[in-house]
Amino acid sequence: MEAQKERSMILQKEMVSGLFNELGRAKETGRKVCYTFVPGNLSELIRTFDLLPVYPEINALQSAMRKKSAGYIKEAEKNAHSEDVCTYVKCDVGMMMKGNFGPTGEKIPEPDILLLSYTGCFTFLKWFETLKRLYPNAEVIMIHTPYQEAGKMTPEMTQYMVRQFREEVIPKMEKVTGIKYDEEKLKYHLNLAKEAQDWIAKIFETTKHKPSPIDAYFAGVYYIGPINIGFRGTPEAVEYYKALYEEIMERVRLGLGPITPEGEMKEEKYRLVVEGPPNWTSFREFWKLFYDMGAVIVASSYTKVGGVYDLGWRHDSTRPLESLSEYCMNCYTNLNIPQRIDLLSKCITEYSADGYVTNSIKSCNSFSAGQLGMMREIEDRLEIPVGFIESDLVDPRYFSYSNIKNRLESFFQMLEQRKKIVKTETV
Amino acid sequence: MKKSIEDILKECRELAFDLKFTRSRNWLKENPKGVVVGYMPIYFPREVIHAAGGLPVAIFGGGDRKEIIKGDAYYQSYICHIPRSIMELALDKHLDHMSGFIFPSICDVIRNLSGIFRQQKIGKFVKYMDFPQNFMPSIGGVFYQQEMQHVMDYVTELTGKKVTNEDMNKSIALYNTNRSLIEKIYDIRQEFPWRLSITDVYHIVRAGTVIPVEEHNAILEDVVEYMSGNVGIPQDKIKVVISGAFCEQPAVGLIRAIEDAGCYVVDDDYMLGSRMILGDIASYTSNGLEAIANSYIKQSQYSSSIYDVDDPKEHRLAKIVKKRGADGVIFASASFCDPSLLDAPIFQNAFNKMGIRYIAFQFSENINQYKVIKEQVGTFSDSIKLWEGEPA
Ligand code: SF4
Ligand code: SF4
Numbered sequence: 001m002e003a004q005k006e007r008s009m010i011l012q013k014e015m016v017s018g019l020f021n022e023l024g025r026a027k028e029t030g031r032k033v034c035y036t037f038v039p040g041n042l043s044e045l046i047r048t049f050d051l052l053p054v055y056p057e058i059n060a061l062q063s064a065m066r067k068k069s070a071g072y073i074k075e076a077e078k079n080a081h082s083e084d085v086c087t088y089v090k091c092d093v094g095m096m097m098k099g100n101f102g103p104t105g106e107k108i109p110e111p112d113i114l115l116l117s118y119t120g121c122f123t124f125l126k127w128f129e130t131l132k133r134l135y136p137n138a139e140v141i142m143i144h145t146p147y148q149e150a151g152k153m154t155p156e157m158t159q160y161m162v163r164q165f166r167e168e169v170i171p172k173m174e175k176v177t178g179i180k181y182d183e184e185k186l187k188y189h190l191n192l193a194k195e196a197q198d199w200i201a202k203i204f205e206t207t208k209h210k211p212s213p214i215d216a217y218f219a220g221v222y223y224i225g226p227i228n229i230g231f232r233g234t235p236e237a238v239e240y241y242k243a244l245y246e247e248i249m250e251r252v253r254l255g256l257g258p259i260t261p262e263g264e265m266k267e268e269k270y271r272l273v274v275e276g277p278p279n280w281t282s283f284r285e286f287w288k289l290f291y292d293m294g295a296v297i298v299a300s301s302y303t304k305v306g307g308v309y310d311l312g313w314r315h316d317s318t319r320p321l322e323s324l325s326e327y328c329m330n331c332y333t334n335l336n337i338p339q340r341i342d343l344l345s346k347c348i349t350e351y352s353a354d355g356y357v358t359n360s361i362k363s364c365n366s367f368s369a370g371q372l373g374m375m376r377e378i379e380d381r382l383e384i385p386v387g388f389i390e391s392d393l394v395d396p397r398y399f400s401y402s403n404i405k406n407r408l409e410s411f412f413q414m415l416e417q418r419k420k421i422v423k424t425e426t427v
Numbered sequence: 428m429k430k431s432i433e434d435i436l437k438e439c440r441e442l443a444f445d446l447k448f449t450r451s452r453n454w455l456k457e458n459p460k461g462v463v464v465g466y467m468p469i470y471f472p473r474e475v476i477h478a479a480g481g482l483p484v485a486i487f488g489g490g491d492r493k494e495i496i497k498g499d500a501y502y503q504s505y506i507c508h509i510p511r512s513i514m515e516l517a518l519d520k521h522l523d524h525m526s527g528f529i530f531p532s533i534c535d536v537i538r539n540l541s542g543i544f545r546q547q548k549i550g551k552f553v554k555y556m557d558f559p560q561n562f563m564p565s566i567g568g569v570f571y572q573q574e575m576q577h578v579m580d581y582v583t584e585l586t587g588k589k590v591t592n593e594d595m596n597k598s599i600a601l602y603n604t605n606r607s608l609i610e611k612i613y614d615i616r617q618e619f620p621w622r623l624s625i626t627d628v629y630h631i632v633r634a635g636t637v638i639p640v641e642e643h644n645a646i647l648e649d650v651v652e653y654m655s656g657n658v659g660i661p662q663d664k665i666k667v668v669i670s671g672a673f674c675e676q677p678a679v680g681l682i683r684a685i686e687d688a689g690c691y692v693v694d695d696d697y698m699l700g701s702r703m704i705l706g707d708i709a710s711y712t713s714n715g716l717e718a719i720a721n722s723y724i725k726q727s728q729y730s731s732s733i734y735d736v737d738d739p740k741e742h743r744l745a746k747i748v749k750k751r752g753a754d755g756v757i758f759a760s761a762s763f764c765d766p767s768l769l770d771a772p773i774f775q776n777a778f779n780k781m782g783i784r785y786i787a788f789q790f791s792e793n794i795n796q797y798k799v800i801k802e803q804v805g806t807f808s809d810s811i812k813l814w815e816g817e818p819a
Contacts, residue, residue: 076772080775082773084505127735129734132736144560144561144567160570370501376500
């Protein structure tokens with residue numbers, strides 16, 4: 001079992017270091033580099049054009065985990081960036097100002113393309129406006145993803161995106177890379193993407209088991225790594241997810257709970273659904289606050305930012321460009337508020353969660369604006385205890401351990417009382 | 428009998444901040460088949476609602492005139508103020524005569540507020556209006572026409588009106604007149620800013636967002652006529668352009684304080700939506716929606732919500748500064764306003780290079796203490812006056 005567990009981790013490590021190596025050698029090998037974002041990432045198209053992707057958000061979160069983000073943010077704030085805006089942007093800009101050395105210490109090559117797929121968050125747009133000024137020679141490729149304002153993707157919306165792909169995105173990619181668009185190649189990657197998505201969906205469904213074999217938030221962010229940083233659509237990703245699934249199913253067979261940084265969680269006391277991204281600067285401490293209480297996260301919205309696969313949507317190689325369009329429209333933050341509420345309610349019900357927690361990120365309006373209304377609706381609809389904590393993604397100034405601890409303690413007390421009441425009622 | 432300028436100004440002052448939206452309530456009584464449609468900042472093509480037999484009404488939040496009690500339960504402290512005050516207005520039934528609500532794609536806060544309105548079932552329809560970020564008429568333009576058509580359908584379903592092309596052209600022409608009269612006011616003020624204070628101009632333009640366009644055009648004509656005369660006494664003030672306050676609005680006291688502190692505001696983006704389209708929209712075509720779409724794509728003002736890669740906003744603002752003969756820029760951003768605050772470094776880095784002077788501050792719609800800002804503006808004005816005296 002232990003060897004199998006290591007296998008998925010080794011595979012992930014290989015993928016990530018392989019990508020960074022290739023980025024480090026991009027100048028020598030002449031590969032073109034494309035900066036893009038996780039939500040709405042067009043991995044399959046990027047691969048079709050043999051581009052190397054760089055994800056500024058991933059650099060930011062890794063900088064935070066390596067305790068470098070505070071310095072970068074300070075650097076950006078010295079340069080007129082406000083204290084109150086998305087800290088991912090500031091961390092990224094600060095990193096560039098300090099020489100653009102990535103989290104692994106390697107210099108990240110400059111972009112040939114700024115691919116703005118602009119899904120579910122306006123800050124992406126502002127972010128790339130800033131990057132365009134830092135890299136004036138990069139080709140900007142914008143694909144506007146319509147919002148699911150009425151809770152659906154209409155043929156009009158898909159058509160709008162497909163036309164952007166045909167008439168703007170693809171011709172510009174051909175121009176920069178000198179590679180002709182090969183739809184068969186795209187289809188190949190789309191088929192592999194679908195396969196990986198099938199595995200991912202199955203993996204996150206394993207939390208239906210009691211005890212849940214995984215934590216779908218704190219460990220979940222590692223699981224979505226490959227699919228979110230450019231490996232969706234590759235045989236490596238399929239292999240990784242298959243291996244991971246097997247390891248998890250082995251845990252289910254043995255009746256084991258999730259693995260935490262301090263070993264296996266012995267007793268599953270509370271099952272929670274979490275809305276909102278995690279804090280990265282004190283990720284371990286943050287996680288510990290939950291596992292120390294025996295709380296396991298059985299579903300989280302954050303693991304759906306790079307795509308929502310729970311409801312059955314998959315890439316479809318018979319409709320390649322339509323499929324790319326729908327993928328972009330279907331990322332979590334591109335869902336309207338009632339859709340988000342429905343999705344989270346479904347998770348709470350299907351994964352038998354005892355409570356719902358919102359981690360509200362100070363500088364992320366895309367998630368945070370509306371979270372209180374969502375929480376209230378979920379509380380009314382499902383009559384379950386709800387908890388609310390606040391932190392930030394990569395700015396350590398906004399992580400207050402004691403505040404979060406206090407709030408979580410009251411929340412866990414509430415859960416405990418509820419459990420007792422339910423137990424008495426059942427008896 | 429013609430109204431005096433004092434009466435006009437008084438009327439506009441009241442209209443601009445009438446949080447009960449009385450004029451639109453009365454309009455509904457006068458037009459029982461009509462519908463009132465509320466729209467949020469920044470810009471919305473009001474022509475569409477007008478042509479469909481509706482009255483578009485702008486919702487700019489509660490400013491410093493509405494105490495927030497329920498709205499805070501919906502928004503964390505680190506989100507700008509306007510969504511909570513809009514919720515407060517909605518929950519206190521200030522908007523209950525409005526049949527529908529339009530949320531233009533301006534930022535994530537307004538976008539998500541559309542979802543809260545949907546979830547709370549406020550109004551008969553809620554439409555998040557996705558403006559295109561693709562600027563090819565055959566792609567983004569077509570998509571935009573479809574978006575406008577959705578709004579038109581929502582409204583006509585309620586009014587039962589069949590919109591003809593003539594209706595569209597008529598509405599377009601009325602709003603063309605509206606925009607050109609507003610521009611005329613700004614053009615006169617460019618040279619003679621003492622003829623009417625920016626606070627009065629603000630009230631006049633804002634009043635136009637809550638009354639029928641026909642009535643507003645009549646007001647604007649009178650104001651233009653008044654300003655064409657040699658009125659007022661020039662004062663020793665510098666000229667500035669205000670940028671960044673396009674959504675949540677500063678309290679009027681702050682708008683006034685800037686001029687009192689020694690700055691004639693010769694251009695601003697307070698009421699950006701009313702001035703978004705530069706010049707006229709073709710009002711003689713056989714497809715009004717296409718004409719509006721083309722105008723948005725080809726002749727709109729820069730905005731923090733439109734990706735600007737082909738026409739960088741810093742150059743566009745610099746052009747406005749030059750055209751208006753302004754001495755500097757005041758960047759005024761609503762606190763926690765991502766679009767405005769994320770643009771600030773872009774503008775400021777460029778202006779450092781171009782040698783355009785500026786100051787920056789943040790405000791909140793409900794704050795009416797601005798001593799510090801007034802001092803900052805005063806110092807800015809004094810220092811520019813001093814620089815002016817120095818050899819270049
Ligand atoms: S605002 Fe939120 S969703 Fe948008 S880029 Fe920042 S962290 Fe990501
Ligand atoms: S003030 Fe800024 S952040 Fe707030 S709703 Fe308006 S544009 Fe959005």
